[in-house]
Amino acid sequence: MADDGMLMNFSIGDAPLSTKPVFKGGRWRDRLIAKKVSQHRRQILQTEKPRIDTATGANASNGQIKADTVDGRPAKRPKIDEVRNSRPKQGTALQRQLRAQNKAKPQEVVSSLFSYNPSSTKSPAETGHEDATPVAPSNAPLLDGLDTFTSLGLSTSLATHLLAKLNLKAPTAIQKAAITQLVKEDSDAFIQAETGSGKTLAYLLPIVQRIMELSAPGTMSNFAKFNRDGQIHRDSGLFAIILAPTRELCKQISTVLDSLLRCANWIVAGTVIGGEKKKSEKARLRKGLNILVATPGRLADHLNNTEVLRVSNVRWLVLDEGDRLMELGFEEEIRGIVEKLEQRNTLVKTVAMPGLPARRTTVMCSATMKMNVQRLGEISLKDAVHLKADPADHDAEGVSENKDSAFLAPAQLKQSYIVVPPKQRLITLTALLKRTFARKGSVMKAIVFVSCADSVDFHFEVFARREERNDKETAGVDGSSKVVGKGDTKDDGNSNQAESKSVTTETEDKATNANKKSKPDLPTVALIPTLTSPANPNLTLHKLHGSLPQPVRTATLAAFARSTNPSILLCTDVASRGLDLPNIDLVIEYDPPFSADDHLHRIGRTARVGRDGRAVIFLMPGGEEGYVKVLRKGYRDGVGRSLVRNEADDVLKRGFEGSGVVTKGREWEDKATEWQLEVERWVIEDKRAGELARKAYVSHVRAYATHVVAEREMFDVKVLHLGHLAKAFALRDRPGKMGVPGMRQGAEGGKSVSRIQGISRKDRSEDDGGDRKMHRADHNVPMTDGQEAAKKMRAKMEEHMAAASEFNIG
Numbered sequence: 001m002a003d004d005g006m007l008m009n010f011s012i013g014d015a016p017l018s019t020k021p022v023f024k025g026g027r028w029r030d031r032l033i034a035k036k037v038s039q040h041r042r043q044i045l046q047t048e049k050p051r052i053d054t055a056t057g058a059n060a061s062n063g064q065i066k067a068d069t070v071d072g073r074p075a076k077r078p079k080i081d082e083v084r085n086s087r088p089k090q091g092t093a094l095q096r097q098l099r100a101q102n103k104a105k106p107q108e109v110v111s112s113l114f115s116y117n118p119s120s121t122k123s124p125a126e127t128g129h130e131d132a133t134p135v136a137p138s139n140a141p142l143l144d145g146l147d148t149f150t151s152l153g154l155s156t157s158l159a160t161h162l163l164a165k166l167n168l169k170a171p172t173a174i175q176k177a178a179i180t181q182l183v184k185e186d187s188d189a190f191i192q193a194e195t196g197s198g199k200t201l202a203y204l205l206p207i208v209q210r211i212m213e214l215s216a217p218g219t220m221s222n223f224a225k226f227n228r229d230g231q232i233h234r235d236s237g238l239f240a241i242i243l244a245p246t247r248e249l250c251k252q253i254s255t256v257l258d259s260l261l262r263c264a265n266w267i268v269a270g271t272v273i274g275g276e277k278k279k280s281e282k283a284r285l286r287k288g289l290n291i292l293v294a295t296p297g298r299l300a301d302h303l304n305n306t307e308v309l310r311v312s313n314v315r316w317l318v319l320d321e322g323d324r325l326m327e328l329g330f331e332e333e334i335r336g337i338v339e340k341l342e343q344r345n346t347l348v349k350t351v352a353m354p355g356l357p358a359r360r361t362t363v364m365c366s367a368t369m370k371m372n373v374q375r376l377g378e379i380s381l382k383d384a385v386h387l388k389a390d391p392a393d394h395d396a397e398g399v400s401e402n403k404d405s406a407f408l409a410p411a412q413l414k415q416s417y418i419v420v421p422p423k424q425r426l427i428t429l430t431a432l433l434k435r436t437f438a439r440k441g442s443v444m445k446a447i448v449f450v451s452c453a454d455s456v457d458f459h460f461e462v463f464a465r466r467e468e469r470n471d472k473e474t475a476g477v478d479g480s481s482k483v484v485g486k487g488d489t490k491d492d493g494n495s496n497q498a499e500s501k502s503v504t505t506e507t508e509d510k511a512t513n514a515n516k517k518s519k520p521d522l523p524t525v526a527l528i529p530t531l532t533s534p535a536n537p538n539l540t541l542h543k544l545h546g547s548l549p550q551p552v553r554t555a556t557l558a559a560f561a562r563s564t565n566p567s568i569l570l571c572t573d574v575a576s577r578g579l580d581l582p583n584i585d586l587v588i589e590y591d592p593p594f595s596a597d598d599h600l601h602r603i604g605r606t607a608r609v610g611r612d613g614r615a616v617i618f619l620m621p622g623g624e625e626g627y628v629k630v631l632r633k634g635y636r637d638g639v640g641r642s643l644v645r646n647e648a649d650d651v652l653k654r655g656f657e658g659s660g661v662v663t664k665g666r667e668w669e670d671k672a673t674e675w676q677l678e679v680e681r682w683v684i685e686d687k688r689a690g691e692l693a694r695k696a697y698v699s700h701v702r703a704y705a706t707h708v709v710a711e712r713e714m715f716d717v718k719v720l721h722l723g724h725l726a727k728a729f730a731l732r733d734r735p736g737k738m739g740v741p742g743m744r745q746g747a748e749g750g751k752s753v754s755r756i757q758g759i760s761r762k763d764r765s766e767d768d769g770g771d772r773k774m775h776r777a778d779h780n781v782p783m784t785d786g787q788e789a790a791k792k793m794r795a796k797m798e799e800h801m802a803a804a805s806e807f808n809i810g
C-alpha cells in the first residue's frame with residue numbers, strides 16, 4: 001500500500017509475531033526453561049488486560065492491547081490511542097483530513113504528535129523567569145587596570161608578546177591567582193575555576209616564564225652541561241609534562257603552548273598522543289623536548305619502552321581535566337607515570353637549576369572537583385594549594401570540600417529548559433534550530449549534544465537529507481547530502497550552495513577518505529537544506545563522536561572551528577570537555593547529560609572569557625523535570641531565579657510559523673506534523689535510514705540507562721515511554737519487534753527495559769583519543785581502596801572494549 005501519510009498502519013495479523021523458541025536437548029536445564037516459559041505464557045493469558053496509563057488515559061505500553069493468538073501467544077491489536085485526538089471535533093485541517101482517511105481505512109491508525117502526551121508536573125509559577133538585569137561576566141579578564149601580567153610576575157617580554165601577538169590585555173581571575181602562586185612557589189596546586197576562564201594559560205604561563213628565566217644572562221653560566229651559548233636548548237632536558245584525557249584537548253593545549261613559545265623559540269614543546277607512528281614520536285623525543293603534552297596511555301607506553309625519554313629533570317606534572325582523567329580510568333596509568341618519574345629521579349640525580357622547583361611539582365586543573373579528583377590528588381599531590389578564581393575562596397591548607405564551587409556555571413550564561421513530551425522531541429529540536437538560524441547573524445554557531453554516536457549519525461542524516469525524494473540523484477546514492485566543500489571552509493560566506501557541493505577541500509577529502517575505511521558513506525560535514533532559511537542559505541552541520549576515525553574527528557573539528565558560516569556541531573560528550581571552539585552562541589542539550597558535571601562542561605562551551613552565551617536543555621515531562629534543581633545549583637544565587645522555562649508549544653509555533661509569517665490558529669501543528677511525516681516516510685522508504693533510526697533508538701535507550709546512580713530517579717529508564725520515544729526517531733513503532741539485536745521481540749516495556757539495563761552496563765563510552773575505548777557509566781561506584789578501584793575500572797574498560805563495536809556509543 002502506498003504511503004499516504006498515515007503514521008500507523010498496523011495489521012491485526014494472523015501470523016504470530018515471533019516464532020516459538022525451540023528447546024533442544026534433554027538436560028534438566030532445558031526442561032526447566034521450557035517449563036518456565038510455558039508457565040509464563042499461561043500467566044500472561046490469564047492476567048493480560050489492557051494497561052491504562054493513568055496520566056494520559058492511553059495504554060501504558062505504547063497503547064497496545066494484547067490479544068491471544070492461535071498459538072496462545074499475545075499478539076497486538078491495532079493501536080488506537082492516537083486515533084482519539086485530544087481535540088476530536090475541531091483540530092487543524094491536516095488533523096481533520098487524517099481522521100477522515102482513518103475512517104475510510106479502518107485498519108489504519110493515525111498517530112498525532114499532539115495528543116495523549118504526558119503533561120508537565122510543574123506549575124509555570126515554580127519555574128522562574130528571565131531576569132533582564134545585566135549580569136557581570138564571571139570569567140572575563142580583569143580589565144580594571146589593577147592587575148597586569150607583569151604585576152603578577154611575568155617578564156616584560158612575555159607580557160608584551162601576550163598583548164601584541166595574542167591580544168591578551170589582562171589576566172583573568174584564575175590566572176591572577178595561579179600565576180602569582182606558581183611563578184614564585186613550588187608547592188603542588190589545584191586550579192579550579194569555571195569553564196572558559198583561561199585555566200590553560202593559568203598553568204602554562206608560569207611554567208614558560210620559569211623556563212624562559214633559565215636563559216636569562218648569567219643564569220645558565222654555572223650549568224655548562226645544559227648550556228652551549230647561554231640558552232636552553234631542546235636537549236637541555238624535559239622540564240614539564242602536561243597530561244590531558246583526549247587527543248583533541250592535547251592538540252589544543254599544544255597549539256596554545258606553541259603560540260606562547262613564539263617569543264622564546266629556543267624552548268621546544270611537542271606531543272605524544274598516539275594517532276601517528278610511534279617511530280615518529282620516538283624521533284621527536286630523541287631530538288629532545290622541554291615541554292611535553294601527552295595522553296596518559298601514550299606517555300605510559302613511552303616511559304616503559306622508549307629509552308630516549310629522560311624524565312629526571314621533570315619539574316612540573318600538570319593533570320588537565322583531572323577529574324575526567326579519573327573517570328576514564330586513567331588512575332592506574334597516572335599512578336604508574338608518577339612512580340616512574342620518582343624512580344628515575346632517584347636513579348639519576350636531579351641537577352639543581354636556579355629558578356626551577358627543587359622537586360617535581362604537580363598541578364591539577366579542572367572546573368569540577370569531586371571526591372575522585374581528591375583521590376587522584378592523593379596519588380600525586382602533596383599539600384596542594386587550592387587556587388580558585390575568587391580570592392575569598394582560597395584555601396591554602398589544602399583541597400577544601402566546597403562542593404558548590406564545582407557546580408557553578410559562568411554568571412553571564414543564560415540557561416533555559418524546554419519540557420518536551422517524547423513524541424515531540426524531534427520536531428521541537430527542528431523548530432528550535434529553524435528559529436535559531438532564521439535571522440542572519442542571530443546565532444553564529446551552536447552545539448547540539450546527544451547521548452550516543454548512533455544518535456549523532458541518525459540526526460545528522462535527518463537534517464542533511466534532501467527533503468524531496470527526486471533530489472536523491474543530486475544528493476548521492478544514499479540520499480544524504482554531499483560533503484560540503486569550499487563554501488564551508490573558505491569562509492567567504494558568499495559561495496552558493498551548488499558550488500560549495502561540487503568542490504571538496506583537502507580537509508574534507510581527508511575526512512571522507514578516513515571515513516571510507518570505517519563507514520564508507522557517511523560524510524561528517526554537510527549543508528542542511530532541511531533547516532536553511534533565506535537568511536542563512538549556507539547553514540552547515542558537522543558531526544563528531546568517538547567512533548569516528550581520529551583524522552575525521554580532527555578534520556571535522558577544524559572545519560567547524562574555522563567556518564565563518566552559521567554552523568551546528570552535532571556531537572556526543574566527546575566534545576564536552578576543554579574544547580575551546582570560537583563563537584559558540586548556543587549549546588543545546590537535546591539529550592540530558594549523564595551527570596551534573598557533564599552538564600557544566602557541555603554548557604561551558606559557550607559564554608567563555610566574558611562573552612555571552614545561551615544554553616537550552618530538553619527535559620521530558622515527569623521525573624526529568626526534577627533535573628531543574630540540578631540546573632539551579634549552577635547559579636550563584638543558589639536558586640536559579642533567572643533559569644527560564646520554555647514551553648514546547650511556543651518553540652514549535654515560532655519554529656514552524658516561519659519568520660514573519662503568522663499562521664492562523666494552530667496551523668503550525670500541521671506544519672510540524674508534515675515535517676515529522678516526511679522524516680517518517682524517509683525512514684520507511686530508505687532502508688539505510690531505517691537502520692540508522694533503529695540503531696539510534698536502541699543505543700539511545702541503552703545510554704539512557706547509564707545515568708549516574710544519584711540521578712537515576714530523574715532519568716529512570718523503566719518509566720521511559722518507549723513507544724512515544726520511537727517517534728522522536730521517526731519510527732512508527734519501537735524496534736523491539738523489528739529484530740534489532742539486544743531487544744526482545746515484542747516484549748512489554750518493562751521487560752525490554754530490564755533487558756536493556758542489563759546490556760547497558762557495557763554501554764556508553766568515551767574515547768580517550770583513539771588509544772582505547774573507555775567505559776564511564778559507573779564512575780560513581782564507591783571505591784574502597786585505590787588499587788582495587790583502579791582494577792575495577794580497568795576491568796570495566798576491558799569489558800567495554802569488547803562491547804564498544806557492537807554498541808557504537810561514543
Ligand SMILES: Nc1ncnc2c1ncn2[C@@H]1O[C@H](COP(=O)(O)OP(=O)(O)OP(=O)(O)O)[C@@H](O)[C@H]1O
Pocket residue numbers: 141167168169170171172175193194195196197198199200201366367577578579580604605608609
Ligand atoms: N587573559 C585572557 N584574556 C582574554 N582571553 C583569554 C585570556 N586567557 C585565556 N583567554 C582565552 O580564553 C579562552 C578559554 O581559555 P581556556 O580554554 O584555557 O579556558 P578553560 O578555563 O580551560 O576552559 P574549560 O574549563 O572549558 O577547559 C581561550 O580562547 C583563551 O585564548
